[in-house]
Amino acid sequence: MSRILLIVGGGIAAYKSCEIVRTLRRRGHAVRCVLTEGGSHFVTPMTLAALSEDQVFTTLWDLKDEAEMGHIQLSRQADLVVIAPATADLLARMAGGLANDLATTLLLATDKPVLAAPAMNVRMWQHPATRRNVEQLRADGVTVMEPDEGAMACGEFGPGRLPEPDVIVARIEQVLAGSVAKPLSGRHILVTAGPTHEPIDPVRYIANRSSGKQGFAIAGALAALGARVSLVAGPVLLPTPAGVDRIDVESAQDMANAVAAALPADAAVMVAAVADWRAEDAAGQKIKKRPGEPPAPLRLVENVDILATLARSPRRPALLIGFAAETEQIVAHATAKRARKGADWIVANDVSGDVMGGDANTVHVVTADGVESWELLPKNQVAARLADRIAATLG
Template identity: 75%
Template sequence: MLQKRILLIVGGGIAAYKACELVRLIRKAGADVTCVLTEGGAHFVTAMTLAALSENPVHTTLWDLKNEVEMGHIQLSRQADLVVVCPATADLMARMAAGIADDLATTLLLATDKPVLAVPAMNVRMWQHAATVRNVATLRTSGVTVLEPDVGAMACGEFGPGRLPEPEAVLAAMQAQLAPSPPASLPLPLAGRHVLVTAGPTHEPIDPVRYIANRSSGRQGFAIAGAAAAAGARVTLVAGPVTLPTPPGVTRVDVETAREMAAAVQAALPADVAVMVAAVADWRTADAPAHKLKKDGSGTPPPLALVENPDILATLCRDPRRPALVVGFAAETDDVIAHAVAKRARKGADWIVANDVSGDVMGGTANTVHIIDAAGVDSLPEMPKDAVAQAIVARIAATLAATITNGTPA
C-alpha cells in the first residue's frame, strides 16, 4: 500500500473505536489516510484522535467554507485511490444504496469515481433484516465491495454475524482492492488447473432440531478458494453450512453432513490439487430419530450411540484418481506440530497445514500456520486469513511448476 491514498469514512457505532487502530495500520503500511468523521461517529471517537493518528486534517461537515474554497468535496472524493467506510452502519449503507447525499460522507460517496470498500458493523438482527440484505445486494451490484461481518458476541449482548472485522482483516481487504491486476500477457500461475477445496464444519443431526458440530467459520477455506481462483484455477468449493459469500470465480457445492461432503468430493474428481480445510465432524449419531427428543423428567439425557464418519482425507489419498497434490489441515490444541506430522503419515497427504485452535482462531480473522511436508516444517507468522490463503496458494503454484519442470513428485 506504499504511497496509496485512502479516504476513510468513520460511521456512527460502538465499533468506530476500531477505526483508530485501522488508521494506525494504514500509516504503518506506508499509505496516506484522510478521515471523514460522521456526526454519529463523533459520538464514539474524536476528530482530534483521528487527526493525530493520520497526521492529516479530519473533515466533519459539508458546510465548511474554508475547505470548500480550498479543496471542495468533489475533489476530496476523487483524490483517494480507495474510499473505505468503516464502520458502515445499517443507516449509512441504506443511504448509500438509495443515493442520498445529505451530509459530507454520503455526498463524497455519491461523487467519487474511485473504488469503495464498506465494512459493516451492526446488531445481528439489523444485519439479517430484509432491508439490510437488500441494501447490501444493491451496493454490491453497484460495484461497492461489502465485506462480511464477523460472527461473535456484540456490545448489546447478542451473538451472531454483525461484528466489525478486526483492523488487520480490513487492511488485508484494502490491500487486495489496491493490488494491481496481472498483465494480460502473463499467464496466471494456476491457469488450466482444477483445485478442489473443502471448507467449514459439518452438521451431524441428533434429531430434527439438534446436531453435532464444531466452531469452524469456513473463512480460511473460502479464502483459499478465492485465492486459487484469482490465480487462474478452476475451483470447486465444497462448503459446509456457513453463511459466507461465494468467492468470485468459484463453483460452490453446499453440503451439511460428513457423508454428503465425502460424496461431493468424489463427484468433483479428478482434480490437480485438493486442499481439505473443512473441519469434518469425526462422529455422527447411529440413528437420528424423525421426532424431537424430549426430556422425560428423570434428569438423565437420552443415550446417543455414535459411529465414526468417513475419513474424507484418507479416502482421497488412497483414491486411484488422487490429485497430484493433496493438502490436509490439522486443527490442534496441544503438541500442534507433533500431531500434524503424525497425521500426515497416517492419512497419506503431501502436506498438512497445522494451526493451534486453543484460542479464537476458528471464529477469528487471523491464523498462524505450520506447513508440514516431506522436507520438514515451515512456520508462517500470524497473518490475516486472506494473507495465509495467498501464501498457501503461491506455494501450491510453485510446487506444481517444479513438478512440471523437474518431474519431481509433489
C-alpha cells in the same frame, strides 16, 4: 498504437508518473491522464499535458465534459486503465466500489483491464486493511503489482515504494499483449471449508466451532490466481468468494459425496473441520426429555475419513493438502497425521484460543521436507501465501 488512461494518485511517488508518460509516448502509445486532487499537489496538469500531448482531466464536475458523460467516455476509450501511484486510499475506495471523484467513478464504469502500481508507507502496505483491499481487487480481476522494497521518503525501509517507471511500462505492455497469465490458469482445485452437522434428531446435531473463514479465504485466493475452484462448504453463513463454484452440504457423508463428484482436480485443500463421529441411529422424530428418567443413550460411530479416502483414490489429486486443528503438540500431531492420512502437506493451527471464528491464524506447514512455521497473520494473508505456494508447487 495502444490507448492508455493513466490515473495519478496523491503521494510523493507521483513525480514518477511523468517518466511513465514520457516512456509510453516514446514507445508509441497514446496516453491520457487523470490527475487526482492529491496528485495535483505533486505534479501539475500542465506538466502531464505537455508530456502526454493531450488534455489532462481533474474533476468530475467539468460542465463541458460531463454534459457528454465524459467519465464514461474516458473509461471506455482506453485499452488499459493504469493507476500509478495507487495510494492506500485509492486502493481502499476501489475495493469498496466507491465513486466519489473522477478517478474512482471511471474505474467503476470501465469495462477495460485495470493495472494498479501501489506506493505507500511500509506499515500502510502491510496493514491488514490494505492486504484485504488488495486481495479483493485481485479477486475482482484487477492486476495489482507488488511494490518495490527500499528506503522511503518518510525515512522508513521496506516494501511500499512505487516500482521504477520502466518496470511499470514493461508490465503495461505485458497486459496489453495479453501475456500476463495467472499462475493457476487452467488448473482445477477442490477446497472444503466449514464444519459438518451430524444429525441426532430433526432438531439436534453434533458440530464444531469452525467458521469456514480460512477455507473461504483460501478458495478466493486460489480463484484470484486463475484457478477454477470448487468449494464444498459446510453449513456457514459466508458470501461465496468471487469466481468460485460453491457446493453446499451439511453432513460428513454429504461432503464426501460432493468431493468425489468434484473430481478430477489438480489439487485439493481440505480445510473443513469434518465431525469425527456421528450418531449411529439418528432419530426420525425429536427425542423427548422424560422427567425423572435418564437421557436417551447416544451411540456414536466414526464418520467417513474424507482426506484418507481421497489419498487412496485412483483419482487422487497431484497435490493433496489437509488441515489439522490442534490444541496441544501442534507440530507433532500434524506430522503424525500427514503420514497416517497420506497427504502431501498438513497445515496445522492451534485452535485453543479464538482462532475458530476469529480473523487471524498462526499455521505450521508440514511437508516431507520439514516444517515451516508462519507468524500470526490475518486469515486472508494466510490464504494468499498458501495459494502462492500451491501455484509454485503445481508449476
